Amino acid sequence: xxxxxxxxxxxxxxxxxxxxxxxxxxxxxxxxxxxxxxxxxxxxxxxxxxxxxxxxxxxxxxxxxxxxxxxxxxxxxxxxxxxxxxxxxxxxxxxxxxxxxxxxxxxxxxxxxxxxxxxxxxxxxxxxxxxxxxxxxxxxxxxxxxxxxxxxxxxxxxxxxxxxxxxxxxxxxxxxxxxxxxxxxxxxxxxxxxxxxxxxxxxxxxxxxxxxxxxxxxxxxxxxxxxxxxxxxxxxxxxxxxxxxxxxxxxxxxxxxxxxxxxxxxxxxxxxxxxxxxxxxxxxxxxxxxxxxxxxxxxxxxxxxxxxxxxxxxxxxxxxxxxxxxxxxxxxxxxxxxxxxxxxxxxxxxxxxxxxxxxxxxxxxxxxxxxxxxxxxxxxxxxxxxxxxxxxxxxxxxxxxxxxxxxxxxxxxxxxxxxxxxxxxxxxxxxxxxxxxxxxxxxxxxxxxxxxxxxxxxxxxxxxxxxxxxxxxxxxxxxxxxxxxxxxxxxxxxxxxxxxxxxxxxxxxxxxxxxxxxxxxxxxxxxxxxxxxxxxxxxxxxxxxxxxxxxxxxxxxxxxxxxxxxxxxxxxxxxxxxxxxxxxxxxxxxxxxxxxxxxxxxxxxxxxxxxxxxxxxxxxxxxxxxxxxxxxxxxxxxxxxxxxxxxxxxxxxxxxxxxxxxxxxxxxxxxxxxxxxxxxxxxxxxxxxxxxxxxxxxxxxxxxxxxxxxxxxxxxxxxxxxxxxxxxxxxxxxxxxxxxxxxxxxxxxxxxxxxxxxxxxxxxxxxxxxxxxxxxxxxxxxxxxxxxxxxxxxxxxxxxxxxxxxxxxxxxxxxxxxxxxxxxxxxxxxxxxxxxxxxxxxxxxxxxxxxxxxxxxxxxxxxxxxxxxxxxxxxxxxxxxxxxxxxxxxxxx
Numbered sequence: 001x002x003x004x005x006x007x008x009x010x011x012x013x014x015x016x017x018x019x020x021x022x023x024x025x026x027x028x029x030x031x032x033x034x035x036x037x038x039x040x041x042x043x044x045x046x047x048x049x050x051x052x053x054x055x056x057x058x059x060x061x062x063x064x065x066x067x068x069x070x071x072x073x074x075x076x077x078x079x080x081x082x083x084x085x086x087x088x089x090x091x092x093x094x095x096x097x098x099x100x101x102x103x104x105x106x107x108x109x110x111x112x113x114x115x116x117x118x119x120x121x122x123x124x125x126x127x128x129x130x131x132x133x134x135x136x137x138x139x140x141x142x143x144x145x146x147x148x149x150x151x152x153x154x155x156x157x158x159x160x161x162x163x164x165x166x167x168x169x170x171x172x173x174x175x176x177x178x179x180x181x182x183x184x185x186x187x188x189x190x191x192x193x194x195x196x197x198x199x200x201x202x203x204x205x206x207x208x209x210x211x212x213x214x215x216x217x218x219x220x221x222x223x224x225x226x227x228x229x230x231x232x233x234x235x236x237x238x239x240x241x242x243x244x245x246x247x248x249x250x251x252x253x254x255x256x257x258x259x260x261x262x263x264x265x266x267x268x269x270x271x272x273x274x275x276x277x278x279x280x281x282x283x284x285x286x287x288x289x290x291x292x293x294x295x296x297x298x299x300x301x302x303x304x305x306x307x308x309x310x311x312x313x314x315x316x317x318x319x320x321x322x323x324x325x326x327x328x329x330x331x332x333x334x335x336x337x338x339x340x341x342x343x344x345x346x347x348x349x350x351x352x353x354x355x356x357x358x359x360x361x362x363x364x365x366x367x368x369x370x371x372x373x374x375x376x377x378x379x380x381x382x383x384x385x386x387x388x389x390x391x392x393x394x395x396x397x398x399x400x401x402x403x404x405x406x407x408x409x410x411x412x413x414x415x416x417x418x419x420x421x422x423x424x425x426x427x428x429x430x431x432x433x434x435x436x437x438x439x440x441x442x443x444x445x446x447x448x449x450x451x452x453x454x455x456x457x458x459x460x461x462x463x464x465x466x467x468x469x470x471x472x473x474x475x476x477x478x479x480x481x482x483x484x485x486x487x488x489x490x491x492x493x494x495x496x497x498x499x500x501x502x503x504x505x506x507x508x509x510x511x512x513x514x515x516x517x518x519x520x521x522x523x524x525x526x527x528x529x530x531x532x533x534x535x536x537x538x539x540x541x542x543x544x545x546x547x548x549x550x551x552x553x554x555x556x557x558x559x560x561x562x563x564x565x566x567x568x569x570x571x572x573x574x575x576x577x578x579x580x581x582x583x584x585x586x587x588x589x590x591x592x593x594x595x596x597x598x599x600x601x602x603x604x605x606x607x608x609x610x611x612x613x614x615x616x617x618x619x620x621x622x623x624x625x626x627x628x629x630x631x632x633x634x635x636x637x638x639x640x641x642x643x644x645x646x647x648x649x650x651x652x653x654x655x656x657x658x659x660x661x662x663x664x665x666x667x668x669x670x671x672x673x674x675x676x677x678x679x680x681x682x683x684x685x686x687x688x689x690x691x692x693x694x695x696x697x698x699x700x701x702x703x704x705x706x707x708x709x710x711x712x713x714x715x716x717x718x719x720x721x722x723x724x725x726x727x728x729x730x731x732x733x734x735x736x737x738x739x740x741x742x743x744x745x746x747x748x749x750x751x752x753x754x755x756x757x758x759x760x761x762x763x764x765x766x767x768x769x770x771x772x773x774x775x776x777x778x779x780x781x782x783x784x785x786x787x788x789x790x791x792x793x794x795x796x797x798x799x800x801x802x803x804x805x806x807x808x809x810x811x812x813x814x815x816x817x818x819x820x821x822x823x824x825x826x827x828x829x830x831x832x833x834x835x836x837x838x839x840x841x842x843x844x845x846x847x848x849x850x851x852x853x854x855x856x857x858x859x860x861x862x863x864x865x866x867x868x869x870x871x872x873x874x875x876x877x878x879x880x881x882x883x884x885x886x887x888x889x890x891x892x893x
Contacts, residue, residue, distance in 0.1 A: 431839070440489075609651040
């Protein structure tokens with residue numbers, strides 16, 4: 001049974017039993033729940049899964065081979081197109097010439113006739129004809145809503161009449177709610193109606209209907225909620241229009257705007273039985289392709305009510321340029337389709353209908369198939385319990401998934417811990433990505449449903465906005481309360497294996513080994529006793545084989561080719577306490593612990609590529625000199641990261657300050673040189689985006705582009721941030737930092753520096769090793785685990801995660817502001833030595849961090865007045881300043 005909507009559900013008592021099941025018994029129970037046989041017995045009909053035309057396996061192999069290894073569960077966002085649809089469409093385009101349909105020649109006539117045929121196919125799909133409905137093609141369902149809002153004959157309020165009213169269900173998409181701004185401009189009124197209120201109105205049947213009153217009103221509701229999948233009665237259409245059902249006792253004539261975009265993606269809509277006045281749809285929800293094409297279906301009985309002001313090309317029967325004379329075309333479609341419609345995309349719809357019918361046999365089969373998967377998944381999810389009997393998930397639903405007539409193939413939920421506290425949706429989404437499971441999170445452009453199910457008040461929404469949360473971001477918890485949820489949805493090509501993979505993911509991450517807690521705490525003394533790995537001679541600069549840059553080379557170039565600049569190297573602690581690896585430090589400070597020191601310094605010249613470990617390195621205006629000054633982009637100019645291309649970590653850059661050259665190496669490739677400084681005569685300047693910031697870049701040329709393209713097997717280019725371009729530091733981490741206006745960034749995501757604590761890494765390392773069943777295999781060497789977090793500075797000498805309590809730190813004469821924690825993503829699961837993925841790191845870190853998967857802190861260098869060039873060096877001591885917890889606590893942490 002679905003949990004009642006709310007933030008912190010009451011934990012139901014465990015079922016009566018003599019004792020809790022043993023782990024082996026529980027595992028056998030889970031194994032049984034996940035079998036296909038159990039799925040068949042759970043489904044309402046054993047014949048509802050799959051299609052008569054062929055097996056699901058054959059369908060996936062022939063039409064969706066690109067899904068291999070991927071579990072796609074965001075069909076409510078967009079379904080996926082089959083290969084044969086594209087093949088047939090491209091074959092059509094290569095064999096025919098389609099001209100502008102507004103012309104009169106042969107190819108134009110072919111386009112016009114094909115479009116008219118597609119109109120017929122659309123109407124046939126919804127069981128109606130051109131006698132009853134007209135089709136206006138739009139750029140999507142949102143444009144269709146906007147068209148209705150602008151063309152509806154709203155009557156302004158007056159002393160005699162209250163004017164037109166726009167009523168909409170609170171469980172409505174943003175595109176519906178936005179209509180109220182147009183209504184307001186037309187001096188009408190808007191009212192949001194809760195689903196429970198209209199259900200009560202349906203039972204009471206107490207609407208006031210006055211046939212003599214012709215004031216037009218519009219009521220909009222979704223045939224299917226895009227939040228929960230609830231399917232609202234299509235019978236409302238008739239009773240609303242007849243006046244027997246109304247959200248309020250308002251005299252007038254009611255029209256119904258039915259939001260069918262989510263509903264028709266997996267169900268048939270019979271307009272002969274349920275003749276709504278206006279029906280917006282988006283075709284990519286049905287076919288996956290083309291995107292950017294929708295339609296408004298208009299009941300011809302009310303088409304004459306729509307008013308048109310603007311007219312574009314193709315909509316006028318006649319007009320004068322010098323006088324206010326305009327005669328619209330007669331048909332509704334021609335009158336409202338301004339300009340040349342997207343005729344090639346419309347032609348693609350024909351192949352979409354053909355292929356969908358051939359693969360599935362029709363929408364009724366799709367409805368049964370997708371509901372069978374949703375029903376099965378739901379029944380397993382509600383059965384999952386922690387050992388203490390607490391539910392693993394809170395499901396937001398108005399039904400118990402008993403019928404496809406009342407429930408669509410959508411499951412909306414939040415994951416709970418064993419105390420009933422919600423785990424943020426962002427954390428769940430990241431963990432799902434590690435398993436190649438694609439889900440959607442947030443409020444899904446449906447704030448009303450989100451508020452209702454999660455019990456978020458209007459005041460809380462305003463406070464969350466003040467705290468920095470906006471629609472679509474990843475701030476999932478504020479003051480411990482959720483701002484959204486997780487949604488999975490099934491499409492016509494979804495399989496039992498998709499549902500099974502998702503259920504296994506939930507069981508493994510919430511009820512498996514990754515949920516264990518670390519059974520001990522690491523003390524500062526223990527971390528200090530662990531030796532720093534020595535830097536072997538083979539890691540020194542040896543022509544093109546590199547790991548670290550010798551101190552001599554750094555010091556020789558520390559003046560950065562400017563003889564007037566002097567170097568202030570920070571003092572390294574004198575040799576009294578042996579740390580290993582040649583590093584030494586002074587004796588114990590207060591409390592008997594060694595001082596905080598830097599044990600590793602890394603730079604990453606090329607964003608997302610391998611680290612360059614150094615012992616000393618100059619501090620630049622944007623962070624460490626040359627840190628993330630270059631990036632690799634794809635054929636579209638989009639910056640690549642290890643999320644899309646894990647093999648980036650195999651690209652190893654070496655910076656030679658003496659020769660002013662970066663040498664790039666990779667296994668199986670000849671080394672290649674790239675100049676450190678751009679040559680404006682040779683390089684081409686362009687723009688690219690990094691974390692939504694527009695950045696001026698230099699293209700590093702064809703030679704390195706060919707090198708990268710050969711290595712990755714697809715077209716790539718190397719870009720360098722222009723030395724003349726200043727990218728402002730992000731202010732979101734702190735409130736008005738004093739030097740925010742002067743600090744600038746390279747191509748980093750968030751801040752100039754990232755610092756991690758070795759003790760924090762060690763705690764994670766111990767837990768990873770403890771999760772190994774035989775206890776003998778070291779899952780990850782410490783050095784490799786450190787590299788996964790891609791920090792600039794690694795410190796030693798304090799307790800795990802103590803760095804998150806700091807507000808500022810000083811390193812010699814350098815002063816840094818601590819901007820806040822680094823929220824980790826799935827990149828920490830990529831082995832930086834070979835590019836292979838392993839989700840254990842993120843899952844284990846998630847288990848010890850609980851609310852947020854934070855690791856490391858961001859730093860911003862506060863510029864000094866000194867003109868000297870500073871060096872950041874291994875062995876330097878840190879002096880931290882603790883936060884004022886009361887005044888600086890983050891609402892999102």
